Amino acid sequence: MAEEVVLGFLEKNDEISDSGEFASERGIDHQELTNIIKSLHGFRFVNAQDIKRERWVLTEEGRTYAAAGSPEVQVFLAIPPEGISLEELQRKMDPAVFKIGRSQAIKNQWLEMGKQLVTRKVIGPKEIDALKQRKLIAPQTWKGYSVRKGPNYAPKRKKFATDLTRDNLQRGDWKDMEFKEYNFSAKGQPIEGGHLHALLKVRQQFKMIFLQMGFEEMPTNNFVESSFWNFDALFQPQQHPARDSHDTFFLQVPPTTKFLPEDYVERVKRVHEFGGYGSRGYEYDWKREEANKNLLRTHTTAVSSRMLYRLAQEGFAPKKYFSIDRVFRNEAVDRTHLAEFHQIEGLVCDRGLTLGDLIGVFNDFFTRLGMSKLKFKPAYNPYTEPSMEIFGYHEGLKKWVEIGNSGMFRPEMLLPMGLPEDVRVIAWGLSLERPTMILYGIDNIRDLFGHKVDLSLIKKNPLCRIGIE
Numbered sequence: 275m276a277e278e279v280v281l282g283f284l285e286k287n288d289e290i291s292d293s294g295e296f297a298s299e300r301g302i303d304h305q306e307l308t309n310i311i312k313s314l315h316g317f318r319f320v321n322a323q324d325i326k327r328e329r330w331v332l333t334e335e336g337r338t339y340a341a342a343g344s345p346e347v348q349v350f351l352a353i354p355p356e357g358i359s360l361e362e363l364q365r366k367m368d369p370a371v372f373k374i375g376r377s378q379a380i381k382n383q384w385l386e387m388g389k390q391l392v393t394r395k396v397i398g399p400k401e402i403d404a405l406k407q408r409k410l411i412a413p414q415t416w417k418g419y420s421v422r423k424g425p426n427y428a429p430k431r432k433k434f435a436t437d438l439t440r441d442n443l444q445r446g447d448w449k450d451m452e453f454k455e456y457n458f459s460a461k462g463q464p465i466e467g468g469h470l471h472a473l474l475k476v477r478q479q480f481k482m483i484f485l486q487m488g489f490e491e492m493p494t495n496n497f498v499e500s501s502f503w504n505f506d507a508l509f510q511p512q513q514h515p516a517r518d519s520h521d522t523f524f525l526q527v528p529p530t531t532k533f534l535p536e537d538y539v540e541r542v543k544r545v546h547e548f549g550g551y552g553s554r555g556y557e558y559d560w561k562r563e564e565a566n567k568n569l570l571r572t573h574t575t576a577v578s579s580r581m582l583y584r585l586a587q588e589g590f591a592p593k594k595y596f597s598i599d600r601v602f603r604n605e606a607v608d609r610t611h612l613a614e615f616h617q618i619e620g621l622v623c624d625r626g627l628t629l630g631d632l633i634g635v636f637n638d639f640f641t642r643l644g645m646s647k648l649k650f651k652p653a654y655n656p657y658t659e660p661s662m663e664i665f666g667y668h669e670g671l672k673k674w675v676e677i678g679n680s681g682m683f684r685p686e687m688l689l690p691m692g693l694p695e696d697v698r699v700i701a702w703g704l705s706l707e708r709p710t711m712i713l714y715g716i717d718n719i720r721d722l723f724g725h726k727v728d729l730s731l732i733k734k735n736p737l738c739r740i741g742i743e
């Protein structure tokens with residue numbers, strides 16, 4: 275192996291004067307030899323001194339010119355820098371070209387005719403420039419080493435052990451082991467730990483904001499929901515376009531829900547068909563089979579309806595609930611919308627709440643998000659009246675951004691549940707993806723969520739800190 279050749283040579287000789295000659299005499303690749311010399315030098319087995327030689331080599335064009343240029347130039351360029359015998363030179367070339375070229379080159383005083391070798395007369399700067407100008411030759415720096423024994427020289431490189439093992443102790447060979455010097459400045463191995471997806475980091479921050487505001491998390495561990503809880507309980511009529519299969523994912527298996535609280539279903543049916551509680555209802559034939567259909571929940575408001583019903587049944591008390599989880603909509607996908615997203619929903623339930631309370635809760639919630647300048651625009655939701663779209667001025671983007679939707683749940687939703695007449699519920703919703711994309715500067719939702727996400731982004735995206743006082 276080349277390393278042994280170098281160490282072995284130095285055992286009997288003081289120096290390798292030229293690594294280039296040393297390599298070519300032994301048929302070793304010079305690049306490989308220089309790597310070994312550098313490594314031995316690094317461990318101070320040898321002392322290596324740089325050698326640099328400048329020489330001119332033929333360019334690609336120079337080579338073609340040599341092949342097809344004037345005879346005297348061909349003769350000149352066929353002579354290697356170290357020189358060549360006349361016989362060898364003649365053998366290399368076309369006889370006619372050689373005959374004409376040799377005499378012309380001698381006449382031009384381009385050749386040094388030695389006893390053994392013909393060499394190029396060290397062409398003066400003039401000729402060099404001429405050939406350089408014509409791009410027939412280019413400078414080449416050759417780097418090599420002269421090598422001598424170093425302070426740690428040994429004929430064979432010892433294998434320094436890097437750790438002491440049980441076997442070493444048992445076999446007793448620890449006695450003649452030498453250990454590699456401990457490198458205290460070496461960096462530790464990067465610890466491959468787990469990595470949280472940006473959505474989960476932002477979800478955690480929203481959760482903190484809700485908890486700081488005294489909200490309790492709702493149980494959202496059911497992607498599959500009945501149309502009843504997802505739509506009917508919210509007073510959303512059965513012919514509403516959102517209930518169409520173009521907007522909603524209905525399940526084929528299992529197609530229908532197993533259990534609904536029958537007395538409550540009756541009150542929902544009645545409020546849809548005839549109204550009550552001061553409402554005229556929708557005056558249509560409400561169908562149980564429609565309410566029974568299973569679907570993938572289209573909003574977490576389905577969970578809110580379950581929670582409010584449970585609160586009514588267990589005996590009302592003022593509550594603040596929140597949820598953050600996946601919802602599914604059979605809608606056209608684009609750069610910022612997929613068929614599913616994470617909805618964030620908050621609700622406050624108490625006697626005598628007003629729209630002012632809703633606006634007050636928003637100001638607190640969104641201020642913690644870093645957006646204190648809010649604007650509200652009247653909107654429509656089937657289950658809230660009044661409803662408002664919320665806009666916030668984003669200091670970073672320097673523009674107004676739609677940041678959510680909100681409203682007060684209608685009496686046609688709350689009263690059939692059995693909640694007291696003076697109880698009001700204010701609620702609002704937003705998505706997890708939009709704030710995450712803004713906070714992480716992601717403009718295509720496929721870079722954030724889905725099978726094309728670049729996992730390295732998940733590994734290196736920064737911490738998320740919002741809502742911390």
Ligand code: FB9
Nearest residue numbers: 617658676677678679680681701702703704705708709712
């Ligand atoms: O998240 C949204 N925008 C948003 C939110 C936060 C934010 O944070 C800043 C950087 C720090 C930035 C932007 N939106 C709601 C508004 C738009 O993005 C909108 O185009 C997309 N909306 C989704 C619905 O799209 C199908 C976001 C999603 C949304 C909309 C409404 C609700 C929930 C999610 C709701 C509700 C609701 C209403 C009344 C009662 C209960 C729930």
